[in-house]
Amino acid sequence: ILNVEQSPQSLHVQEGDSTNFTCSFPSSNFYALHWYRWETAKSPEALFVMTLNGDEKKKGRISATLNTKEGYSYLYIKGSQPEDSATYLCAFIGQNFVFGPGTRLSVLP
Amino acid sequence: DAEITQSPRHKITETGRQVTLACHQTWNHNNMFWYRQDLGHGLRLIHYSYGVHDTNKGEVSDGYSVSRSNTEDLPLTLESAASSQTSVYFCASSFGRGNTEAFFGQGTRLTVV
Numbered sequence: 001i002l003n004v005e006q007s008p009q010s011l012h013v014q015e016g017d018s019t020n021f022t023c024s025f026p027s028s029n030f031y032a033l034h035w036y037r038w039e040t041a042k043s044p045e046a047l048f049v050m051t052l053n054g055d056e057k058k059k060g061r062i063s064a065t066l067n068t069k070e071g072y073s074y075l076y077i078k079g080s081q082p083e084d085s086a087t088y089l090c091a092f093i094g095q096n097f098v099f100g101p102g103t104r105l106s107v108l109p
Numbered sequence: 110d111a112e113i114t115q116s117p118r119h120k121i122t123e124t125g126r127q128v129t130l131a132c133h134q135t136w137n138h139n140n141m142f143w144y145r146q147d148l149g150h151g152l153r154l155i156h157y158s159y160g161v162h163d164t165n166k167g168e169v170s171d172g173y174s175v176s177r178s179n180t181e182d183l184p185l186t187l188e189s190a191a192s193s194q195t196s197v198y199f200c201a202s203s204f205g206r207g208n209t210e211a212f213f214g215q216g217t218r219l220t221v222v
Contacts, residue, residue: 032206096154099144
């Protein structure tokens with residue numbers, strides 16, 4: 001069983017704060033790393049697909065970096081807003097598609 | 110618009126019954142996946158398929174089976190439902206091996222009583 005871990009498990013921040021989460025994964029048999037945003041009562045939606053060591057992706061206030069050699073990826077949210085409240089999942093793609101347990105973010109107004 | 114749909118959205122069944130959850134996608138994606146979501150575990154992979162007639166076991170495949178007779182569908186069958194299989198089930202599909210995002214269905218909430 002592949003070990004894909006995320007930290008922290010949950011996070012509460014004030015509106016306007018910047019925050020970041022970590023996803024750690026096996027450094028062998030790496031093919032891709034995905035980040036998904038999952039709102040309550042909805043389905044996960046993709047934020048980023050990252051395949052190369054050193055990849056940096058950005059979408060609005062959210063960005064992500066990838067280090068395949070050491071097996072970690074960071075997701076950053078700048079100036080958090082209440083609508084950013086969701087669970088953020090990373091997925092390690094090697095032989096198959098394995099998700100981490102997620103980081104639950106709550107942004108307080 | 111292309112989409113991925115699951116049916117039913119909610120189901121209650123009795124222990125020991127066979128149950129099939131449907132997943133249908135219209136993107137012509139090669140890859141399809143079934144996950145279950147449980148508190149404290151996130152999404153756990155049950156079975157996956159990389160093409161027609163291809164099926165593979167995931168992390169929690171015991172008690173489940175899938176078949177892929179065409180590109181569009183990957184039905185998930187619980188051979189003999191158990192209370193431990195009460196969960197929310199998500200189907201997903203993707204085009205490439207992993208260099209493209211996965212798209213998820215709306216989920217099926219299954220209760221085994």
